[in-house]
Amino acid sequence: MSSTIQKRPGGRSTAVLNSIKIAVEELVAERGRERVTIPMVAERAGVNPTSVYRRWGDLQTMINDIATYRLDPARPIPELGTLKADLAEWAREIVEHYRNPTNAALLRGGAASAGVSESDCTRNRRAEAGMMVERYGKSSPITADDVLDHLVAPIIYRVIFLPWTLDDTTADSLVEALFSGR
Amino acid sequence: MSSTIQKRPGGRSTAVLNSIKIAVEELVAERGRERVTIPMVAERAGVNPTSVYRRWGDLQTMINDIATYRLDPARPIPELGTLKADLAEWAREIVEHYRNPTNAALLRGGAASAGVSESDCTRNRRAEAGMMVERYGKSSPITADDVLDHLVAPIIYRVIFLPWTLDDTTADSLVEALFSGR
C-alpha cells in the first residue's frame, strides 16, 4: 500500500514527489533518520508540509515508503553460468549500493522499525537468493539460508555498524569463504 | 560521557534513574524507538519531564546511554578448553540476550544511530572475539574477523530483521558451520 501510487502521475505531483524524495535522502544521509522531521523535509523540498502529512501521515511511513524504491526490486539477477559467479556479482551489487552513504543511512533507519514483520527489503533479498540457488539445483550444497547467513548478513552488519570496512574485495572474499568453507 | 554518573548516588536520584530505565525499556519494546518521546517516558516513570531534559538533553542521548548498560561488558568470557566450545557458549549467551524483545528493540534503535563511529557494543563484541581467538593462538585457522562475519553478523542480522528465526539451535549450528566450512 505504497502512497507513491498516484492517480495523476503527471507533472506536478511527480515533481513534488521527486523533490521530497531527494530532500529525504539528503537529510537522512546528513543528519541520520532520528533527526529529520516532516517540516524540515518539506522546507528543503520547497513544498508545503501539509502535502507530506496528507500523503503519508507520518515520518516513519514516509521514509520507509521512499527507502523501498532505492534498490530496484525488478533489476535483473545475475546469470553468469555458475552459482558462485552469480552470487559474487549479486553481492558486489549490494555492497556497491550500500557504500553510498545515503543508502546506508536509509538502511539503518529501516533497521529501527524492523522486526515486526518481514520487510520488503529483506523479503526481496531472500527471494533473490532462493532464485539463484534453485537455478543450479542440487549441484551445490549451498542453501538460500547459507547465503543469508554468510553473505548477506556479514554485508549488512558491516553496512550498519562498520561501514568503513566495506571495500571492493568484501563481496568476493565472502563468496570465497562461502564456497571453500570459511 | 555517560550521564548516569551521579554526584549523589543516594536514594532519590538512583530511584528516578531506575524508574526511567524501566520505562524506556518497556516503551521501546512496546512501540519501537521511533515512537517513544520524553514526556511519554517521564509519565510512565512517574517523573517530571524536566528531570529527563536536564539530565540528558534529548531522547537520542538518553536511549543510547541506557541501552549501553544492558549487556554487561564485564561479564566473564567462557573458558571451556577449546575455541569451539568457548565460541558456542558465547554465541548462545548473545542469542539468549537478544531473544528478549526489549534487548532486541534497543539494538534496532541503536542501529539507527550507528555508523558514524564504532559503538561500545560493537567494539566490545569485537574485543571479546579477539580475546577468545588469541587464547588458542595458531592452533586454529579462525580469525576474529571470521567470528564477526560468520557468527556475530548472522545473529545480529536475524535479531534485527528476522527475530522469529532465532531459537536455541541457532548459535550451535552457526558455530558448527564456522568450524566445518559452511
Add this chain to the structure above:
DNA sequence: CTCCTAAAGCAATAATCTTTGCGTTACCAG
C-alpha cells in the same frame, strides 16, 4: 477546449514537545 476533481497551497487552530525560572526536597560532607 472544457469540465471534473486529484492534489497542492494557505492559514488558522490544536496538540505536543522543549525550555526556563524558581521553589522544594533530601543526599552527604563536616
Add this chain to the structure above:
DNA sequence: CTGGTAACGCAAAGATTATTGCTTTAGGAG
C-alpha cells in the same frame, strides 16, 4: 545535626509539529 547544594518538581512561556477547512492549481478524460 546542620548547612550547602545536587537533583527534583512545578508552572508558565516558547517553539515546534500536526490537524483541518477552505481555496487554488493543473492533469487528463471526454
